[in-house]
Amino acid sequence: MKIALLSMTNISVSNATGSLLARLFEGIPPDDIVQVTKYRHSDEVADRYTRHIPFYDFLERQRASENRLVKLPAAALRRLLFPLMFFVGNKHSVLRQLRNFQPDLLYLRVVAEPFYYLPLALFLKKNLGIPLVLHFMDDYDLHLQIEARKNPVRYIQSRLYRHFLRQVIAQSDLRFAISENMARAFQTRYGASFLVAHNGIDREAFEWFQSVKYEKARPKRVLWAGAIEVDKDHRIIHHIAGAIERINADIPCEFLLNVPENFATPAKKLADRYATVRWQTYQPLEAYKKLLATASVLIIARNFDEKTRAYTQFSFHNKLPDFLASGTPVLAIGPEWDNTVQLFKKYNFGPVIDQEDPNRIENELRSLLSDNAPNPSDPARAARVFDMETIRQHFQTRLLKMIE
Template sequence: MTHPRDEFSETGKFPKVLVVGHLPFDRSTGTTITLSNLFHGWPKDRLAQIYTSAGEPSAEVCENFLHFPPREHYPRPQYLALRMLGWNGSGPVQGIPAIAAVRDAADRRSALAAVYPHLVALGDLSPLHLPPRIVRWLQEYRPDVVYSMLGSVRLTRLATRAAQLCGVPLIPHFTDDWPATLYSRRELGGLARRRLHAAVDGLIGLAPAGMVISEPMAEVYQRRYGIPFEVFANSVDADFFAIAQDGSTSRDRPVTNLVYVGALHLGRWRSLRTIAASAAAISAAGANQVRLTLHCPTEDAERYRGAFTGHPGVEFGRSLASHEVPGVLAAADILVHVESFAEDTRRYTRYSVSTKIPQYLAAGRPIFGHGPAELASMSHIRAANAGVVVGVPDTDLVTEELWKLSLDSSSAQAFGRNGRAHAERHHRRERVAVRFADVLRTAAGRAWSRTAETARRS
């Protein structure tokens, strides 16, 4: 259904946006932090969100929410069949006890690891049912544009259906290269991959432009999909710039404090364990004591703590609330960023820039990066001249470069200053917000112009 657009008012520099996502606005994950920062300051009467998870939304950025729980996604016969399998109707289908058991055992048994992706694909590809209440809410809200970070076939279909029902353009925001990597092992005999391509192609057909998270990703996606892409990574607020930097460095202290903030999944724990081994070797040599503190989600600490047994210099700090992060980063001597060297993971993360990279830069501390050199996150650190990157899985080289950085106070201070200046130019929230609104306004404005021209001619 299409309908004439009212010309944007004074406050209409902010188009009326419908956000489609799995998680609601909050600050519990990297994705929702980025989402909340990008829409921070948006007029609340011009913002709404439909979300599918069981999470509790925050009213900090948005107040108009529609919860579309998984139990409503399926036609009645399929829903009843899933309930008979033990599904509770609120969480994802992967939460069915039998499927969860396969997932939990997949790390230990290769045969089960091969089965689990097929089960995930079945849940993702199941037909999407939109109940009448969902359709009514979408059409009554009357957005100017739909925006979504996507991440699955199911969310892609939901965002596409929402834009079609409302007769408006769709702006996709890709934060990792899931369209190229999801279902790449011929899940369901290749059907999952074909359905994925069809869903993304349908979405691109409604998109006058798109958003991505890094410059390399923009170049690749423009060639791949034939529409322009603008770069929007996480932005950082004034808190990260306001915390005083005391200028002290690792050379001024008996212990060099390395700090990592983030999740340990996607193989990151392996790269962190390499750094932990290097920290232990440096400490054992007696020239400098190096300690590594990991601030990760509680479930990650429970799952991976055993992998760091035998590394006495590693401490699992508490899981941080978003408002605690600036102070923790500023108190560190060196901030650590890692990615996995596993081939499948490096393909998935090759164009991504972690939510914490802009935060690290704004904190004004040197960064030690360890992960494949070609990844956009590692390139971002190098481009900002904000630290040292070891881009190969070489423990001796990690030890050597970490030792140098922990002893070279002048270089550490220079890296911190460079990172902070880069964050001021590229990641300060106020500056990013203006450009972000402009992209969405342009997309919505073009749609209004086409509709108005059609109406004049009829």
């Protein structure tokens, strides 16, 4: 099975989505996957995959130029003529290279930005005549609709996105959602069936966490691993940082932010504001696993506002299975409609705070950080619920049926 993977980011362990892709496609020879990407991370997993085709939209290469005489006019033109990004780019070059590769199917990770992956998928589907598989991980459609209410540019983008999205869904041969909640909601909204594929716990990772005997970090560490985005978690992270600042007066502790490089700026601002906040960019896989094992508390959190709801209510935290496998207590903070909060309540994965209440956040963290606090985690149950081998087998079996 040869796959053309259309995704903003490549298979890697440098970000949560790349890690999910690595696990879903594990077992398929790297030479049988060609990745059409905008961003390319390099790490111990990403470097196994050597087939890459860069995809550019209208004036994207010029905007990234080091020559300011080229860079500044290109950036201005992109803003003025942004609808052209749907139609102008190097898609013909991508098509020529894919014809040489001869893939059996197209896999598209659906995103709203960059928009041009939707018309690219339609173009390739038409010219290659092979099955198109879609994978939705966030509700960009509703997110853009809310932003469009106050922003005329977003209004145009939203209309264009919905136009191409419905075409892509209509022409797709198989569709995956990131959660059961998303699958049900999207089936109603778009009138098409959806299967589910999300991240899970590999047996090897589970056994590793069970076998290691690391000492817990001192001072006690609360770990945030992932991006710090205004639309998802920027407000709630201030509540958490403030709570840890107050707890530190009685229980020595720190709030460590392990973030992608492009989120170093908000992490640094938090560290400048709160004395107990430290930050670092993403670590190699083994160092990251040690971070999970040596923390005292891991945080999974979302904002509580309607804008966040539009974007993430059906989402699945790709880092959640790793957190649960580690055996470190995980605190979930988010509204009742949040998919992760619902999973915690359904499977009793750990403590949940489902109201935006700084006092509750402080009290729960204080309890988890206290000496001799009971550990509410149950990695064995999480490994059964999120068995990656079962998820991967189901996913790859459905792909194979597309080309039989």
